[in-house]
Amino acid sequence: MKKNYKIRILDAKKDSDLLFKIVEHENEVFGEATVGNWNIKPFAKYGKVFVMLSDDEDELMSVIEVLSSFDRESAYVYGVSTVPKFQKNGYAKILLQFVMKTLKEMGIKKIELTVDMDNFTAKRIYEKLGFEIADNLDNEYGDNVERYLMRYLVK
Structure with a gap:
């Protein structure tokens, strides 16, 4: 069942609770490869953490963490995941398309x-x-x- 959603870029200070929910979600999905409690805030502060939330309940649906190079020409997508109950509905793809568009607007030339x-x-x-x-x-x-x-390679 498709849900209405909204996409946000998280703020390290204002979105602290949601950032820690992301860590809990990733602990279940990635195990040891999660971004972790110690790293999630620096990701939001010095990189970007993109989330898809359900429009009605602000429930986490999908998340992507991105870092960029010092010259801002390349970006690295660290993690892409969808909460299990929302999987197989195309949400990660939609969020990734948004991320790619945003990175292009920032002048990023290469995404890895x-x-x-x-x-x-x-x-x-x-x-x-x-x-x-x-x-x-x-x-x-x-x-x-x-x-x-x-x-x-961004076109």
């Missing part, structure tokens, strides 16, 4: 992310949005953890 080689669903979404596999990364998030580096 990594994806687990076995995460065929995510890889397919990224490819449909124009991302291409740029490299295979060994031991990126620990011993014997292989990931694809995917890259989108």
Whole structure:
């Protein structure tokens, strides 16, 4: 069932409660790979944390954390996730399209992310949005953890 939603960029101070809800959500989804309580506020302060919230209840639906380079020419999408009860409805794709548009407006020329080689669903979404596999990364998030580096060149 599709829900009405709103998209926001979170503020490190004003959105503290929501930032910690994101950490709780990511602990369930990513386990050890979560952004974590110590890092979520710096992500919001020095990067960007984009969220999709249900329009009626302000319930977290999907989240994307982004860092950018010092020269502001490239950005790295650290995490993309959707709360399990909202999965398989296209919300992460919608949010990612918003993020890509926002980054383009900021002057970003290259967007990169990594994806687990076995995460065929995510890889397919990224490819449909124009991302291409740029490299295979060994031991990126620990011993014997292989990931694809995917890259989108902003047009």
